[in-house]
Amino acid sequence: MENRLADVSTIYHSALNLFPYWTSKELEKWKQAYLDTIKKTLLSDSLPDFYHLLCHFTAKLDDGHTMIYLPKEFKTDLVYPVMFNMIENQLVIVKTTEEYQHYLYLPIKKVNGLSVSDFLTEINSKFWFSNGVVSLYYYQNYLFFFHLNQLLIEFSSNDSLVLSPQNKETVVWVQERMNKEIVIETDAIIIIKEKNKILIKLNHFLEQEIVTVFYQYMNLYKESDEIIFDLRGNMGGNSGIANDICAAFFEETFETELSFYQVLDAQRYASGTQLYYKRDIIDDNDYTQTLTHQYFVEEIDKETVPKNKGQLLNKPVTIIQNRQTYSSAENFVMNFYNRPNTRIIGTYSAGSTGQPALIPLETGGTFMVTAKGVRIPNGRVIA
Template sequence: MFIRICLFLVMLLSGGVQAQSRISAEERLFGLAMLWKEASYNFAYFDQVPDLDWDATYQAFIPKVLAAKSDYQYYKVLKQFLATLNDGMSYVQMNHELRNKHNALPPIMLAEAEHQAVVVGISETLASQLPLGSIITHVDGVEVKDKLQQEVFPFISSSTEHIRWHEGIKGNQGLGYGLLMGQVGTVVKVRFTTPANRAGHLSMIREADLSGVAWQLASGVMANTHSVVHKVLADNIHYVALNDFSQDSVTEQFIKLLPQLQTANGLVIDLRQNRGGNTFVAESILKYLTFHDLLGISSKMRIHNSTYKAWGKYADQFSWAKKYQDYSSGNAWLKNAPDTLRADDIDKSNKVVVPTAILTSRETSAAAESFLVYASSARHIMLIGEPTFGSTGQPLEIDLPGGGRATICSKRETFADGRDFVGIGIQPDVYVPRDIEYYFSKHDKTLSSATEWLGKQGELAQATASNMH
């Protein structure tokens, strides 16, 4: 039996990896083992995937990585393996060469609304054939929902179902998944229903580079061209879009706006396009919006002590070993008290503390979610829009064979009171659903909801002042 097993492994190692693969069988196994090991020791959210047997999943993927017919397929298997963690901060990214060769989209932009694939952008050369607002019903002869479930969702690392649908339909060329994703130069065939309820079909070539495409876009498709956007709305309500927190210059631009913002009757902070960046940038801005200290994120991370782990194995035999049991089960944690944003770091004369509405969306993530955790404890701030991305935490970066990389979420983050937002998203106080009209109406329902709420706050303030007199 031992000889047969050895011969089987030799056959797998020598013949299972095809000639077009540069990554050897040994390297393939090592890459898979690295992901399994690092997640086993460091992943922070195993409790959110209670049905996942991580060790058994690792064993099940060993023959899959060896059977992959190319380096690209090997990386697809790794992506599927890590996607079983259901975490948006734990994912695999293949090298640039593989991405550029295999990850391509046709000149069409899709967006999700009500679990439908809506055409929100199309190249001008195809616009007469595939109108904006059309609903894609089939891709390569397969119904959209089946295509997503079978060929797209298994490769998406996400802790939230709404992001899985959003990303799956929209597509992510860098991470190599999407409803229309495929190899450069291949043809994708779609069937669709137009806004006039006419059926149609179209074949398109997948292109590696769409930067030169002349687009027709739906009116509601937001273009993130500036980090900070400011304008004054009716009733002296000031609107500030903070589209990223990645640069210190964002704080500098916000500070320059303070003299104007201090004249405002109300404030709208738009984070709908903010995918995060640096939490310190988010905190530095929020300090100008409160007179009171705000509680932020509580966090914890798993800790390892080899000797305590060894002692914990004897917990069933000796009472002295019970206190080490969590180390042997991998459930020992280092807990950090909630971060506190100190309002007195900024002089009161420089602050803008007025009724404030913060706009949120499914794209609001990472440091922007940290911003919202702080802001949600302020009484004068209201969150309006959609549940957020729902994934954050410190990623542990891992180099993989063949030049790719992976990340494992190593820090668990919650509200100060222990409530989770990873896996569900930060919930708005006022929910504004994203329907198809979201992309085509010139009327911004989320912004209108915010200005309506701010108007009511102004009326309340005036009524209170009148009663006092």
């Protein structure tokens, strides 16, 4: 129990000192969530029950880069042979094995007895309130944590499907077939030639190899009329890798993001506490403002990659995004906001990028919390 209480306190105080989006109202809500979680922890039974509490607790910050990673002992090689997504406000299966492919894209009515609305509310309450699509993505990585024995799916057509977990090494997903001229296909990047246009599907930015593959086909891009980047479902990785690809479309240094983060000043804090106890100070606002030991540093980050710059400077570009265009994938899109000859289409993106810190917990898990906040260079919130 001591370790559990210590972990709740670690999460509370780490967020206070690192999270870059605090307001007075949010600080009050966070304190209350902390006190509520302490009480519930004292009544918690098993370690999995405790981690469900922690997921609820960290979700109160309503941030796409703030969440709980589970202890290794919870993890398993078992998965369910379906992947969910939201299409036109309907929960559907978008990926499965050959055995269940006739259930693809059928509207779902219930999951394990919960209506779709209640099901999504439960998921959002443990991941990210403001983006159910990203919450759904993380939920599917944690399916073993939520549904250990079976998954019951009921469809609007009154069909139903009962699934048991399978070893993920044995699951063979049905791949969508494309009647297109595929130039190259890897896990990270797919390049397709369609008449005089080039479609580049970027699946993630986790490996430097994606940059190498992209630049191998520069002559093909130069001969094309337009380049279309598809970043739907791209959950990010490393923004430096994203910037390396973007560099081909800019001649000089280009702005990437407006970043901000907390600075903890021990001397300022000490001075504040001393002033607080001086009897000749009357104004409570002075107390509060002086006692605050944090302030934010804000700057516009820029990128220059001389090796690759400007090779596609005037090439027309279209970027397709959706609510699962997330993290460094959003950085990629942001880089093009002020570039001429560019259009961005699709829904809003996820709305969360930045640099998270990873805080180890005594009970074996990890608390991830955003430490560097990010906005568009003009100050607008990402969307």
